[in-house]
Amino acid sequence: MALKLTVIGAGYLGATHAACMAELGYDVLALDVLPDRVERLAAGDLPFFEPGLPEVLRRTLDSGRLRFTTSYEEIAEFGDVHFVCVGTPQKAGEFAADVSYLDAAISSLAPLLTRPSLVVGKSTVPVGTAERLAGMLRALAPSPEVELAWNPEFLREGFAVQDTLHPDRIVVGVRSERAERLLREVYQYQIAEGTPLLATDFATSELVKVSANAFLATKISFINAMAEVCEATGADVTMLSQALALDDRIGGKFLGPGLGFGGGCLPKDIRAFMARAGELGVDQALSFLREVDAINIRRRVRMVDLARVLLDGSFHGRRVCVLGAAFKPNSDDVRDSPALDVAVAIRSQGADVTVYDPQALDNARKVQPTLNFGVSALDAATGSDVVLLLTEWREFRDLDPDVLGARVAARRIVDGRNALDPERWRASGWTYKALGRP
Known part of the structure; x- marks a missing residue:
C-alpha cells in the first residue's frame, strides 16, 4: 500500500x-x-x-x-x-x-x-x-x-x-x-x-543545515571583508573574486561581493547557532560568526555612506531611488532585507526614498509603510538624484543606462550587487560607484 x-x-x-x-x-x-x-x-x-x-x-x-x-x-x-x-x-x-x-x-x-x-x-x-x-x-x-x-x-x-x-x-x-x-x-x-x-544520528542531522548556512555566510562575509580592503587599496573586488573562484578548492558560489546576505535563513541561523553554542559551553568555537555577522551589517552602512558621498555629504531634501526590496532576486521575501535596511537608513537622514521591486512590493509596504513605492524601475527613478541597485533582479541588470538616464535628475548610481557593467554606464554619462571597486 x-x-x-x-x-x-x-x-x-x-x-x-x-x-x-x-x-x-x-x-x-x-x-x-x-x-x-x-x-x-x-x-x-x-x-x-x-x-x-x-x-x-x-x-x-x-x-x-x-x-x-x-x-x-x-x-x-x-x-x-x-x-x-x-x-x-x-x-x-x-x-x-x-x-x-x-x-x-x-x-x-x-x-x-x-x-x-x-x-x-x-x-x-x-x-x-x-x-x-x-x-x-x-x-x-x-x-x-x-x-x-x-x-x-x-x-x-x-x-x-x-x-x-x-x-x-x-x-x-x-x-x-x-x-x-x-x-x-x-x-x-x-x-x-x-x-x-x-x-x-539526530544531532548530526540537526547540525548539517546550520553548519552549511554558517559556512555560506562566512564565505559571503569573507569576500565582503576583502571588498573593504580593496576599497582601501584601489583594488577591484570583482576581479579578486574571479581569481579566487578559479581555485577549485574555493569555487565561485557565494563569493559574489556586494551588499551581503539577508532573508529568513542565513542571518537567524548563524545567530541561533551562536546562541546554542553558548548554551553548550562551546561559544568560543563559533566566535568567528560574530564577525561574519558584523561584516554583513557593515556592508549596509557602507552602502549608505557611498550614496551620501555622491550627494556631497547630505541626503537632506534629495530624491533617492532604491531598486530592490527582496533580500535576493526571484523571491518576495523581505525578512532582514539589506535593501530595505538601506532605504530606511537613508530616509531617516532626510531623503525622499522611492523603492521598486518586481515581486516584493506588497511585503515591503507591510513592514515599511512610510517609504514611497514606484510601479516600475523607471517610475521610481524619475527625478532622483541617485539610484541604488540593491537586489540583482534580471530586469535591473538589463536596464538601459540611456533610457534610465532620461528619467533621473542626475546620472549617479551605486551598484550594491556589482551587477552592472561599469564601463557601459560610465560611457553613458553616469557616475558609477560600487562596493569594493575603484
Whole structure:
C-alpha cells in the first residue's frame, strides 16, 4: 500500500514540500492553523512568490493528490509519515531560535497518533531539539510505534521546486531501520536519480543545515571583508573574486561581493547557532560568526555612506531611488532585507526614498509603510538624484543606462550587487560607484 504523507505547517517550506511530494505521486494532506492560508492554498492561490510552484500546486490540486486542512484529527487519521515544517524564527531581542511553533505542532499531533507513525522534523532547529521532541512523542502518543526522525531542508528561495524534486543530498537523522526504510521509500524517486541519502544520528542531522548556512555566510562575509580592503587599496573586488573562484578548492558560489546576505535563513541561523553554542559551553568555537555577522551589517552602512558621498555629504531634501526590496532576486521575501535596511537608513537622514521591486512590493509596504513605492524601475527613478541597485533582479541588470538616464535628475548610481557593467554606464554619462571597486 502506498504511503500517505502529511505536512504540518503550510508556509514556504511546508507548501513547497507538500506540493512537490504530491507531484511525485503521493497522496498528501497539508495542515495549517491559519484558515485564510488554507483557503487560499486549497483554491490554488500561492501566498508567496516562488518560480514554478504555482503550476505544481495547481496540477496536484486538480489531480486530487493534494488537499489542505486545519484539522489535526484528520491529519492523524490520514497519514503514515508526518512532516513537520513549521517556522523557527529568531526570538525577539535574542539570538536564539523560537521553537514554540514546533512544540505546539508536536503536542497537538502526538496525542492523536493511535497507530504506527513516523513524525519527521524538517525545521531548522538548535541541536538537541530532536532528542527533546522524541521524548515528547513517547510521552504523548497512545501508540508505542510512533517515532521521530529529522530530515533538514536545503531549499534555496527561487529554486525550491528544483531543490525538492532533484536535491543534491538527503540527510535523515534516524534511530531505527524502520525509520530509515520509510524515508528511503518517501524519497525513492530522488534516490533513483542518484541523489545520495545520508543516514545519521539526530544531532548530526540537526547540525548539517546550520553548519552549511554558517559556512555560506562566512564565505559571503569573507569576500565582503576583502571588498573593504580593496576599497582601501584601489583594488577591484570583482576581479579578486574571479581569481579566487578559479581555485577549485574555493569555487565561485557565494563569493559574489556586494551588499551581503539577508532573508529568513542565513542571518537567524548563524545567530541561533551562536546562541546554542553558548548554551553548550562551546561559544568560543563559533566566535568567528560574530564577525561574519558584523561584516554583513557593515556592508549596509557602507552602502549608505557611498550614496551620501555622491550627494556631497547630505541626503537632506534629495530624491533617492532604491531598486530592490527582496533580500535576493526571484523571491518576495523581505525578512532582514539589506535593501530595505538601506532605504530606511537613508530616509531617516532626510531623503525622499522611492523603492521598486518586481515581486516584493506588497511585503515591503507591510513592514515599511512610510517609504514611497514606484510601479516600475523607471517610475521610481524619475527625478532622483541617485539610484541604488540593491537586489540583482534580471530586469535591473538589463536596464538601459540611456533610457534610465532620461528619467533621473542626475546620472549617479551605486551598484550594491556589482551587477552592472561599469564601463557601459560610465560611457553613458553616469557616475558609477560600487562596493569594493575603484
